[in-house]
Amino acid sequence: MSIARVRIIDIFVLALIMLSPFSYGEPLSTLVDEEPPIIERDFPLSDIGYGGSIELQGSKSDTHIGFGSRLDEVITGGEFDLRFTSSPALQAKYSHLKVYFNQELMKVIAVEEGKQGQMSGATIPLDSRYFANYNQIRIELVGHLDLECWNPDDQSIWAEISKSSRLRITSQKIRLRNELGFLPAPFFDEREFTKLVLPVVLPNSPSIELVKSAGITASYFGALSQWRGAEFPVQIDAVPNQQQHALVFMTNDQRPAFLKDFPPVNKPTLQLISHPENPYSKLLLIMGSDTSELLTAVKGLALGNSLLTGSLAEINRALQIKPRRPYDAPNWVRTDRKVLFSELVNNKQDLQVVGRNASAVKINLQLPPDLFTWRSRGIPMDLEYRYSPMSEDYDGSRMSVSINKQFVEAFNLTKSGVSGSENRVRIPLVADSLAGGELVRIPAFKVGSKNQLEFQFAFSSVSNGACKTVPAAPPNAVVDGSSSLDFSGYPHYIEMPSLRAFANAGFPFTRMADLSETVVVLPSELNTREIETYLQLLGFIGASSGYPAVGVEVVNDWVPAQLKDKDILAISVTPALRTAMADSDALPMILSETERVISIPVRNRQASLNIGENGRAIDNEVADNVNVSATGGLAAVVGAESPYTPGRSVISVMAATTDDLAKVSAAFNDSGKISAMFGSVAVFREDRVNSYLVGERYYVGKLPIWQLIWYHFSEHPFILLACAALLITMLVIVIWRILNQIAAMRLRAGEDE
Numbered sequence: 001m002s003i004a005r006v007r008i009i010d011i012f013v014l015a016l017i018m019l020s021p022f023s024y025g026e027p028l029s030t031l032v033d034e035e036p037p038i039i040e041r042d043f044p045l046s047d048i049g050y051g052g053s054i055e056l057q058g059s060k061s062d063t064h065i066g067f068g069s070r071l072d073e074v075i076t077g078g079e080f081d082l083r084f085t086s087s088p089a090l091q092a093k094y095s096h097l098k099v100y101f102n103q104e105l106m107k108v109i110a111v112e113e114g115k116q117g118q119m120s121g122a123t124i125p126l127d128s129r130y131f132a133n134y135n136q137i138r139i140e141l142v143g144h145l146d147l148e149c150w151n152p153d154d155q156s157i158w159a160e161i162s163k164s165s166r167l168r169i170t171s172q173k174i175r176l177r178n179e180l181g182f183l184p185a186p187f188f189d190e191r192e193f194t195k196l197v198l199p200v201v202l203p204n205s206p207s208i209e210l211v212k213s214a215g216i217t218a219s220y221f222g223a224l225s226q227w228r229g230a231e232f233p234v235q236i237d238a239v240p241n242q243q244q245h246a247l248v249f250m251t252n253d254q255r256p257a258f259l260k261d262f263p264p265v266n267k268p269t270l271q272l273i274s275h276p277e278n279p280y281s282k283l284l285l286i287m288g289s290d291t292s293e294l295l296t297a298v299k300g301l302a303l304g305n306s307l308l309t310g311s312l313a314e315i316n317r318a319l320q321i322k323p324r325r326p327y328d329a330p331n332w333v334r335t336d337r338k339v340l341f342s343e344l345v346n347n348k349q350d351l352q353v354v355g356r357n358a359s360a361v362k363i364n365l366q367l368p369p370d371l372f373t374w375r376s377r378g379i380p381m382d383l384e385y386r387y388s389p390m391s392e393d394y395d396g397s398r399m400s401v402s403i404n405k406q407f408v409e410a411f412n413l414t415k416s417g418v419s420g421s422e423n424r425v426r427i428p429l430v431a432d433s434l435a436g437g438e439l440v441r442i443p444a445f446k447v448g449s450k451n452q453l454e455f456q457f458a459f460s461s462v463s464n465g466a467c468k469t470v471p472a473a474p475p476n477a478v479v480d481g482s483s484s485l486d487f488s489g490y491p492h493y494i495e496m497p498s499l500r501a502f503a504n505a506g507f508p509f510t511r512m513a514d515l516s517e518t519v520v521v522l523p524s525e526l527n528t529r530e531i532e533t534y535l536q537l538l539g540f541i542g543a544s545s546g547y548p549a550v551g552v553e554v555v556n557d558w559v560p561a562q563l564k565d566k567d568i569l570a571i572s573v574t575p576a577l578r579t580a581m582a583d584s585d586a587l588p589m590i591l592s593e594t595e596r597v598i599s600i601p602v603r604n605r606q607a608s609l610n611i612g613e614n615g616r617a618i619d620n621e622v623a624d625n626v627n628v629s630a631t632g633g634l635a636a637v638v639g640a641e642s643p644y645t646p647g648r649s650v651i652s653v654m655a656a657t658t659d660d661l662a663k664v665s666a667a668f669n670d671s672g673k674i675s676a677m678f679g680s681v682a683v684f685r686e687d688r689v690n691s692y693l694v695g696e697r698y699y700v701g702k703l704p705i706w707q708l709i710w711y712h713f714s715e716h717p718f719i720l721l722a723c724a725a726l727l728i729t730m731l732v733i734v735i736w737r738i739l740n741q742i743a744a745m746r747l748r749a750g751e752d753e
Contacts, residue, residue, distance in 0.1 A: 378441025497639025
């Protein structure tokens with residue numbers, strides 16, 4: 001799990017704990033049974049956002065572990081099985097860990113003599129009276145060294161919380177009323193930090209229009225799930241698992257068998273019912289008299305969720321009045337104007353830290369992958385911050401700025417307590433009129449589709465005679481929300497195909513947040529696995545953009561008129577795609593049940609090493625072509641230029657068998673596999689991903705003519721030199737002719753006189 005996700009969870013929980021009594025909840029919305037089902041859950045730290053161990057550094061340092069309580073459950077008890085290792089330098093008599101639960105002290109764990117430096121453990125019961133919608137376990141280290149004079153910030157004062165620590169929760173199910181006002185809960189509950197698994201029920205032999213509606217809904221729930229990830233298991237004409245909430249799509253003519261006697265509808269309709277076999281599980285029926293009305297019902301759910309109440313709602317109208325514009329995805333940073341830090345966080349508390357060893361202020365940025373920053377001097381940042389004043393200037397306290405773990409700049413903290421002109425960094429091309437802040441340029445070459453800015457405040461200890469002590473009150477620091485980043489003025493231009501852009505941001509499809517310039521091509525005969533892959537990818541794209549794909553088109557044939565001027569996402573249609581390509585060698589890989597054909601480049605290193613100084617691919621020429629007949633599981637994602645429109649893209653998902661499509665679905669829920677995808681081909685076999693940057697390249701976007709010429713000739717200096725010499729020669733000839741004409745005119749004028 002990424003550090004960014006851990007930080008989001010920590011801040012999210014901390015900000016909402018105090019608001020939990022006001023969250024939507026159980027009063028007037030539940031039916032309490034005498035013997036409700038009991039659920040026991042056992043979470044390793046990795047399931048609630050912590051992929052590794054957690055370090056506590058320095059006395060009075062702490063960490064927070066957050067988790068939520070589902071709307072449809074009441075937690076009756078729990079315990080935290082803490083495993084930790086303490087520093088061998090700690091003095092057992094005074095050193096201990098304090099464990100709080102929702103601001104109540106639960107237990108004090110002493111560091112035992114002789115066990116310093118060894119794994120220790122304790123089980124902390126969590127009092128059921130203190131559970132809320134959002135819960136937080138806080139662990140604080142109080143460390144002491146066996147020295148007469150010692151520094152509370154000494155590097156030898158530490159404790160490591162092991163990732164083997166576990167959270168165990170016992171809860172009771174609640175029988176919710178059929179109330180649409182709770183949507184998107186209980187199908188998606190924002191208080192749950194684990195991956196969303198939402199079953200989708202379709203009728204037998206669903207039409208392509210009905211499948212399209214299911215995909216738009218998947219993109220909506222994918223946008224809600226964000227960093228959690230999402231899966232959409234499909235069930236065809238079957239009663240859904242009674243232990244899970246599920247979505248059911250149907251029309252009057254197409255409906256699952258278990259709902260064949262359900263009353264028909266004459267309008268786009270959303271209705272919440274209980275599962276026929278389990279009153280604790282809910283089914284959301286998304287209905288229309290035909291597929292056109294079904295699509296309206298889906299758009300009503302995705303765009304008008306805040307208007308829904310009661311057990312049934314009819315959607316009269318759901319229209320996009322104003323078309324979406326390129327690059328306006330809600331999850332993407334604005335590139336048409338300066339962006340304030342306050343716009344980039346969910347809560348102002350995200351910009352504030354407390355404590356001498358506090359974690360960094362972190363701001364996540366998702367940028368369009370085609371933002372053209374070649375040879376840019378950097379992204380300007382106007383930075384303002386405040387902090388507890390130092391007792392003296394330049395005592396070693398600093399605020400460091402980094403992006404994607406790469407150091408950018410550091411500033412001394414002084415007695416003023418604010419950023420100011422004494423530490424001003426003057427960068428060429430940045431205006432001086434922004435008084436009171438630091439002017440920094442973020443290295444543009446480190447700006448990708450997903451980025452994280454970090455502001456680390458480091459407060460030094462205060463000297464007091466021969467010994468070092470610290471003030472009684474912990475220092476505070478805040479990065480001001482009026483600080484800003486400016487990505488405006490950069491054109492959009494990228495070399496394609498780029499599976500890295502697709503894997504990180506759903507590009508090029510997310511260029512339009514509603515996918516209004518995208519066509520999904522599916523097989524004419526659909527099976528469960530192909531539909532699941534389609535829903536998975538639409539959910540992933542929705543999570544990237546933050547907006548439902550209400551403008552997407554879905555087809556099951558290759559009609560040029562439907563595919564012209566569109567980006568194409570093709571799933572399990574390799575033979576038809578190969579036929580559609582004008583050049584049979586345009587696809588760097590072909591995959592069928594028994595035959596596999598792939599083109600191999602001259603060299604194939606990680607993506608960053610296959611990019612030249614001008615940002616373009618190098619060593620991507622085809623060196624080998626291999627044709628293999630084999631059985632066994634294999635899947636691939638392949639990128640190429642559209643055969644119907646230059647500058648448009650095709651992303652094709654291929655598999656030896658339809659069951660192998662599960663490898664692709666799993667990869668897009670695995671951050672490690674996503675980071676391994678780049679180039680034009682990504683091959684999935686067993687638990688490995690192999691990517692290749694091979695074949696013909698093309699370009700998407702626009703550049704000013706002078707920048708376009710300079711960019712494409714930058715790797716050919718002799719051609720540029722020859723062109724420059726030719727232009728100079730032509731200019732000299734023109735000037736020479738003009739001067740000759742002027743001289744001739746003067747001679748004639750002299751003769752006339």
